[in-house]
Amino acid sequence: MSINFVSIIAKPKITITTNPFLVSSPLLFFSNKTKTKPSILTAFSSMSYDKELAAAKKAASLAARLCQKVQKAILQSDVQSKSDKSPVTVADYGSQALVSYVLQRELPSELFSLVAEEDSEDLRKDGAQETQERITKLVNDILASDGSYSDSILSTDDVVKAIDCGKSEGGSRGRHWVLDPIDGTKGFLRGDQYAIALALLDEGTVVLGVLACPNLPITSIAGGGSHHSLPGEVGCLFFSVAGGGTYMHSLDSSSAVKVQVSSIDNPEEASFFESYEAAHSMHDLSSSIAKKLGVKAPPVRIDSQAKYGALSRGDGVIYLRFPHKGYREKIWDHAAGYIVVAEAGGVVTDAAGNPLDFSKGRYLDLDTGIIVTNQKLMPSLLKAVRESIEEKISSL
Ligand SMILES: Nc1ncnc2c1ncn2[C@@H]1O[C@H](COP(=O)(O)O)[C@@H](OP(=O)(O)O)[C@H]1O
Ligand SMILES: [Mg+2]
Ligand SMILES: [Mg+2]
Ligand SMILES: [Mg+2]
DSSP states (O other): OOOOOOOOOOOOOOOOOOOTTOSOOOOOOOOTTTOOOOOHHHHHHTSOOHHHHHHHHHHHHHHHHHHHHHHHTOOGGGEEEOTTSOEEEHHHHHHHHHHHHHHHHHOTTSOOOEEESOOSTGGGSTTOHHHHHHHHHHHHHHHHHHTTTTTOOOOHHHHHHHHHTTBOOOOSSSEEEEEEEEEOHHHHHHTSOOEEEEEEEETTEEEEEEEEEEEEESSOOTTOOSOSSOOSOEEEEEEEETTSOEEEEETTOOOOEEEOOOOOOOGGGOOEEEOSOGGGSOHHHHHHHHHHHTOOSOOEEOOSTHHHHHHHTTSOSEEEEOOOTTOOOBGGGTHHHHHHHHTTTEEEEETTSOBOOTTSSSBOOOSSOEEEEETTTHHHHHHHHHHHHHHHHHHO
16 A cells, blocks of 8 residues: 655644633523523533543544554554445554544543444454454553543453443433544545544534544645645644634644634635545535635545645644545534534534534434535525526536
């Protein structure tokens, strides 16, 4: 296998030190006169998720470290094919085990429910003992390098169990963590973009999101075109809590800056993101939409929810995703990216303009595709999407 490695030399450039989300949240105000119930958003934005945020950031950062280590020197035996023919690597499993374990250690008093992409079925098959051991060593090495939980060394059984905690069905009641341990596994294998995407659902609403993007440049990738490897300092961590905005810092530092989506309202100046993999999204449909809107720049094709992260800081202003017929989107492919963009002032809907509903279990039920942009461009984007879809249908 030939792999193009991106150099991973992340030195923090950002100097503004803020402590977002440590500011005490406003108290809820109930008016006895009007008996008005607070809106769901007001209720969530008044809640504190400080502990959960700190735990999620720690978990995602350690998982990113594990993935970086594997990506630097991946072995043929580290990659397997799942029953749906999609790839999975020891880093996907290791990342899921780490995040699951760290969240449980950091939040011992909370009920733990995790909706995550991977499970241990293939790892329990005959002949998989070596892979189990490799994953376990990776997890233990990362924990040891961090100095956390030095009291406990995980066994292969602990690691398999931590992976299998991710079997929750999620839903509209209670709290559920939502994890994609490596989003963009194909990008990861190419040496390109990938993300560790972790979100928290509370009563069916995404209230917190952390997106670690180990290969995403710290500075803008605007106008980057379709790139395999990217120069300069890389490694970003985006995080958001409902009502608190979106922040980003380098994976090597904790000095965060607040980010905002682009305020461009002229589609001619807009650029758009889409999947690198043509099998994941209909590129012909996005190009027809871009043409209708008058977008001049070529699409920026990158893997994973790094697209949401890049859009949240204004590197591009539109993200279009139109899976081929029959594909069902999973909540872990969008939950963290969704809140990162929404809290940076962006809008995420399905192709018909409906909000995404993360409360229905492991899948998102949606109309045709997912579109993301800023508030100003959404009406014209929706119109272009509608027209292009109609034209595509009538041409069939
Ligand atoms: N046929 C398909 N259509 C749409 N998405 C697909 C797909 N096959 C796989 N995917 C999803 O696309 C994700 C990657 O998205 P992107 O194209 O933005 O990089 C994959 O996440 P994983 O890599 O976590 O499996 C996978 O869930
Ligand atoms: Mg996958
Ligand atoms: Mg994914
Ligand atoms: Mg994945």
